[in-house]
Amino acid sequence: MSRERLERVAAALRRRGYDTAVAATSAEAKAESLAEAESFSTIGWGGSETLKESGVRAALESCGKEILDHRTDSEIFFLSANAMTEDGIIVNIDGTGNRVAASIYGPKRVVYVVGRNKIVSGGVMEAMRRARNFASPPNCRRLGRATPCVETKLCADCDSPDRICKVTVVFDRPPTRTPTKVILVDEDLGY
Numbered sequence: 001m002s003r004e005r006l007e008r009v010a011a012a013l014r015r016r017g018y019d020t021a022v023a024a025t026s027a028e029a030k031a032e033s034l035a036e037a038e039s040f041s042t043i044g045w046g047g048s049e050t051l052k053e054s055g056v057r058a059a060l061e062s063c064g065k066e067i068l069d070h071r072t073d074s075e076i077f078f079l080s081a082n083a084m085t086e087d088g089i090i091v092n093i094d095g096t097g098n099r100v101a102a103s104i105y106g107p108k109r110v111v112y113v114v115g116r117n118k119i120v121s122g123g124v125m126e127a128m129r130r131a132r133n134f135a136s137p138p139n140c141r142r143l144g145r146a147t148p149c150v151e152t153k154l155c156a157d158c159d160s161p162d163r164i165c166k167v168t169v170v171f172d173r174p175p176t177r178t179p180t181k182v183i184l185v186d187e188d189l190g191y
């Protein structure tokens with residue numbers, strides 16, 4: 001994806017009320033994340049391969065702040081998105097709901113780190129399809145779930161007791177009391 005396309009997505013996000021940054025590399029995203037965390041003493045995050053792959057998580061872990069994993073009472077909460085439209089709508093799917101809960105209300109600030117591979121050219125339905133077919137199946141595999149998508153790599157909208165797709169949240173705008181920043185990274189990160 002060209003830098004130009006990411007800048008267009010960032011402009012769409014700004015129109016919706018998000019703070020934004022575009023990072024050419026994970027290293028830039030890491031520096032931006034550390035700057036975001038600087039004035040807060042407790043940091044939380046949602047389970048995210050993007051945060052691991054980009055090195056953001058390791059950087060935050062080693063910056064001397066208190067880490068409150070998956071907690072809504074952290075001052076600043078980091079996560080990624082399962083999918084995002086080019087015009088700035090974010091889609092996230094959870095099983096427990098703690099990740100999306102913390103991204104809606106609780107922390108003083110929320111920061112998304114989003115690789116270019118999460119951005120879809122269609123609308124919300126395509127973003128949901130991406131979340132179900134590209135994000136959830138590998139997450140089921142990683143978590144050792146006995147769901148059909150582990151074998152087929154495609155969502156069957158299953159009735160499995162192991163299903164992780166239970167709460168789908170569509171963000172049209174940042175929630176009223178939760179200032180939110182999106183750091184778009186010009187790399188493929190997570191799934």
Ligand code: SF4
Nearest residue numbers: 136149155156158165
């Ligand atoms: S609904 Fe079931 S089959 Fe579909 S992605 Fe989620 S866990 Fe997998």
